[in-house]
Amino acid sequence: MTSRRWxxxxxxxxxxxxxxxCGAGFDATTNRPYKPxxxxxxxxxxxxxxxxxxxxxxxFILGPDSGxxxxxxxxxxxxxxxxxxxxxxxxLQAISAGGMGTVKLTAPIQLPSNQLVNTGKPTPQILLEGLxxxxxxxxxxxxxxxxxxxxxxxxxxxxxxxxxEYKDYPPAPNATPAPTPTPTPSASPAEETH
Numbered sequence: 001m002t003s004r005r006w007x008x009x010x011x012x013x014x015x016x017x018x019x020x021x022c023g024a025g026f027d028a029t030t031n032r033p034y035k036p037x038x039x040x041x042x043x044x045x046x047x048x049x050x051x052x053x054x055x056x057x058x059x060f061i062l063g064p065d066s067g068x069x070x071x072x073x074x075x076x077x078x079x080x081x082x083x084x085x086x087x088x089x090x091x092l093q094a095i096s097a098g099g100m101g102t103v104k105l106t107a108p109i110q111l112p113s114n115q116l117v118n119t120g121k122p123t124p125q126i127l128l129e130g131l132x133x134x135x136x137x138x139x140x141x142x143x144x145x146x147x148x149x150x151x152x153x154x155x156x157x158x159x160x161x162x163x164x165e166y167k168d169y170p171p172a173p174n175a176t177p178a179p180t181p182t183p184t185p186s187a188s189p190a191e192e193t194h
Contacts, residue, residue, distance in 0.1 A: 052147070052150035053085040053090075053150065054082065054083075054085075054086075054111075054147060054153060055083040055085060056083075056155070057083065057116075058079070058081040059078075059079070059080050059081070059143075060079050060160045061079070061141060061157055061160070062076055062078075062124075062159075062162060062169050063076060063135055063137040063162065064137060064161060064162065065161060065163065066137065066161045066162070067161075069136045070131060070134060070135040072133055073130055073131060074135070075127050075130070075131070076127070076131070076135065076159070077126065077169075078095070078126040078127065078157070079118075079119060079124065079126075080126065081117070082109070082119070083116050084111040084113055084114070084117075084150075085114060086150070088113060090111040090147050090148055090149040090150055091108045091109065091110055091147065091148040092109040092111060092146070093105075093108050093146050093147065095144065095145050095146070096143070096144045097128055097141055097144075098142045098144065100131065100141050100142075101132060102128070102129050102130050103128050103143070104126070106126075109125060109126075120169065123170065124170065135159060136159070137159055137161030137163075138159065138161075139158070139159045140156045140159070142155070143156075143157050
């Protein structure tokens, strides 16, 4: 082996422990608690959940297929997993979306104590209707939830595209995707001179 190759091998050998140490130790990202939901919500004052006992481990708004958009005045389903850890039952009575349309619940959602409630199965129980603008995946909508006992709770909920693990979720019953814009051909330089 030439001396140049020995230098490269020695440098790689010496750099390996340094690079491996970037993710090790007590401060490694895999050693920290994380927010186990799409919404990155309900971490208040350094702890998970709301002080009233409401925990939402998953929250998302199901948007359009990848690369598409939901049309203006369209509707989208809201999916929430809610765990009420309070000793008594509670009820999700209403949700508002701060000017992003009207949120309709099929009925008030009962939240028994220490039981996970999925608002999207078998069919979505919460719909955001009358969108004031077209909606794409990757956006975030602020929701204000009103509970009978826990009071109000606000959170930012992401709009996810119907792809990967979300592709089998049913869309809103009357959802109509907005047409995807198509490019128009431009005139050639010869046509522009006429």
